[in-house]
Amino acid sequence: MIDIHSLNKQYIAGIWRDGKSSRLLADKNPYKDDLITEFKMATTEDIDEAYQRAQSAMDEWNQINPYKQRDILEKAVAYIEEHEEAITNMIIDELGGTHLKAAFEIGLVKDMIKEAATFPLKKEGKILPSVEDGKENRLYRMPAGVVGVISPFNFPFFLSVKSIAPAIGAGNGVVLKAHEETPIVGGTLIAKIFEEAGIPKGLFNVVVTDISEIGDTFVEHPIPRIISFTGSTAVGKHIAQLAVKNFKKPLLELGGNSAFIILDDADIDYAVHAAAFSRFTHQGQICMSANRIIVHQSVYEEFITKYKAKIASLKTGDPRNPDTVIGPVVNEGAAQNLKALIEKGIEQGATPLLKGDIQGNMVEPTILTNVTPDMDVAQKEMFGPVVSVMTFETDEEAIQMANHTNFGLSGAVHTADGERGVQLAKRVHTGMIHVNDITINDEPIVAFGGEKQSGLGRLNGEWSLEEFTTLKWISINYGQRQLPY
Known part of the structure; x- marks a missing residue:
């Protein structure tokens, strides 16, 4: 059984430890308003270590056979199913979610990880002809790089996993900044699940902190290539500006009306x-x-x-x-x-x-x-x-x-x-x-995303695979090219 009170640490480089800040973050039950636990906050130094380790662990992850990668991700689903009652209680205690909400969210998480587990087998490339004789063009689908994920408080378990699982399935390292209102369900619980599934140490990291401690470091750090943010339009606009300014790709799921x-x-x-x-x-x-x-x-x-x-x-x-x-x-x-x-x-x-x-x-x-x-x-x-x-x-x-x-x-x-x-x-x-349906729909293989100020990019299924990978052109000249000088 998972104990909510045991998940009050940072998860960096595969190690559970306190953050290096002297400041505490209080995690409270929104219904009773009583204290669940406290975290020692992560600092910019902790964030740097998390990104560094996520980058180095990518090499180990991508040397693992794709079928084995699939099996590891499927173990995460099995772990959730084994501990579903405990996770339900965490959603109730930390989010104020009802039993109905918890069941709904857990089901979405399992479906999303199952879909992400197929990604290691879907990273297809292409061989294309060339205008030059004796030359072959290859397009390889490669991991985009380390992904920074910033998740919200409302559906933190699912909306964190919605980016984390596809990013890992596509071969990337991930650092998650959990929302300060839901650091366990939207953060360290997920770390526990993937740790038990057997991913390499450091491939996935969770930092619990707030903006007054770290400023814009999480977004501006030089390592992440993608910043995936779910939250308000006002904050999303700021994150998008920072990301583009630093030549990172922003993925934004923002507000709705x-x-x-x-x-x-x-x-x-x-x-x-x-x-x-x-x-x-x-x-x-x-x-x-x-x-x-x-x-x-x-x-x-x-x-x-x-x-x-x-x-x-x-x-x-x-x-x-x-x-x-x-x-x-x-x-x-x-x-x-x-x-x-x-x-x-x-x-x-x-x-x-x-x-x-x-x-x-x-x-x-x-x-x-x-x-x-x-x-x-x-x-x-x-x-x-x-x-x-x-x-x-x-x-x-x-x-x-x-x-x-x-x-x-x-x-x-x-x-x-x-x-x-x-x-x-x-x-x-x-x-x-x-x-003839409800407005609240999310399915693991259907493109999800908004227009106007509701966001940028599309997630789920093949669209997540596209967002979290990049194409690399490698050509081979089997002869010698005739050059003009």
């Missing part, structure tokens, strides 16, 4: 359930969550009546209770930000159809109606159990409302006519959109 569109012929009962799941899963702390419900005027009254009843029935409270749907948000600061957004929305003219209490980290559901596209609650990503509802009269108007945002991550369209839904979906400027 997904639209859930309900057309006049939709199955309203199904749309109610799908819209509830799309907004309130993990307290709405998912980048793909439906921030805006855009519903046709002719079905609005039926939808909103049933939707209010559905949301009012959702149990809020202790995430350890199997019946709980809505647990705590990540911290009191996040709760106060939501409170300010709700108050701003009401001030701008929104009507609270359902207005939940906010105490400490606990935020009960709020439904805002009479929302217009220019209101803050329609423009900003509300990372919590708050939703805006708007109405439209024509499909064209729905498309314009959906596109009236700087974000473009996910979305959904509900209609009895699937092809009508697809044609409408094509015109919504978003990286992903789902007809």
Whole structure:
């Protein structure tokens, strides 16, 4: 059994040890607000060692037979399955996730590692003809280099593994900076899993620290070739600028403001359930969550009546209770930000159809109606159990409302006519959109990523393999080239 209290160390060069800083990072339970454990923070010196060892361990990893590499990654899945109950408890204690959320996240992690385990056997090259006689051109698919991963607090287990496993499967070393709110589930737990699977020491490293200790060192360090970041658009913009400035490739999964569109012929009962799941899963702390419900005027009254009843029935409270749907948000600061957004929305003219209490980290559901596209609650990503509802009269108007945002991550369209839904979906400027489904979708072999300020790059399946590798041209001249001088 894994003990959450034993995972409070840095994992650098295959060694569990304290960071070299004198400062402590407190890891707290967001529901009880009590201390789980403390970490001695990593310093810039620790980060340098982690990157150095990740680079040197790549040679050892890439000398291992690809079939053996596959077997090692598959052992990571077996380890997770063996310790699923303990991991579930960690997600509940450190994230405030419910049992439903934990099961959902663990399933995504297992699928992602299974897909990454196929990468060692998929690094295909090409032999191409040459304009020169007696010459052969070869293209080798090579590891891109060390990857720096910066993960978020909301789905830290999965959203860390989403980059880590494919990067390792493609032959790279990895250094992970875990989010300071979730350093175990999004950091040292993953180190334990890959250590037990048998990857070479130093190939994967985890540093637990905060920006006040390390500044921009994690991104600006000369070794990593790729920086994979999941988090807010504001921070992502800064990271992208630093990465490009230092000739590194940024991979960014950023904020969202997904639209859930309900057309006049939709199955309203199904749309109610799908819209509830799309907004309130993990307290709405998912980048793909439906921030805006855009519903046709002719079905609005039926939808909103049933939707209010559905949301009012959702149990809020202790995430350890199997019946709980809505647990705590990540911290009191996040709760106060939501409170300010709700108050701003009401001030701008929104009507609270359902207005939940906010105490400490606990935020009960709020439904805002009479929302217009220019209101803050329609423009900003509300990372919590708050939703805006708007109405439209024509499909064209729905498309314009959906596109009236700087974000473009996910979305959904509900209609009895699937092809009508697809044609409408094509015109919504978003990286992903789902007809007669929820906005929260992620599958291991389907391209995942956003448009506009929702990110750069695509992950999952062949797209992850492409992102975490580079092509190297090696030519062979079997004769002697005729040169002009």
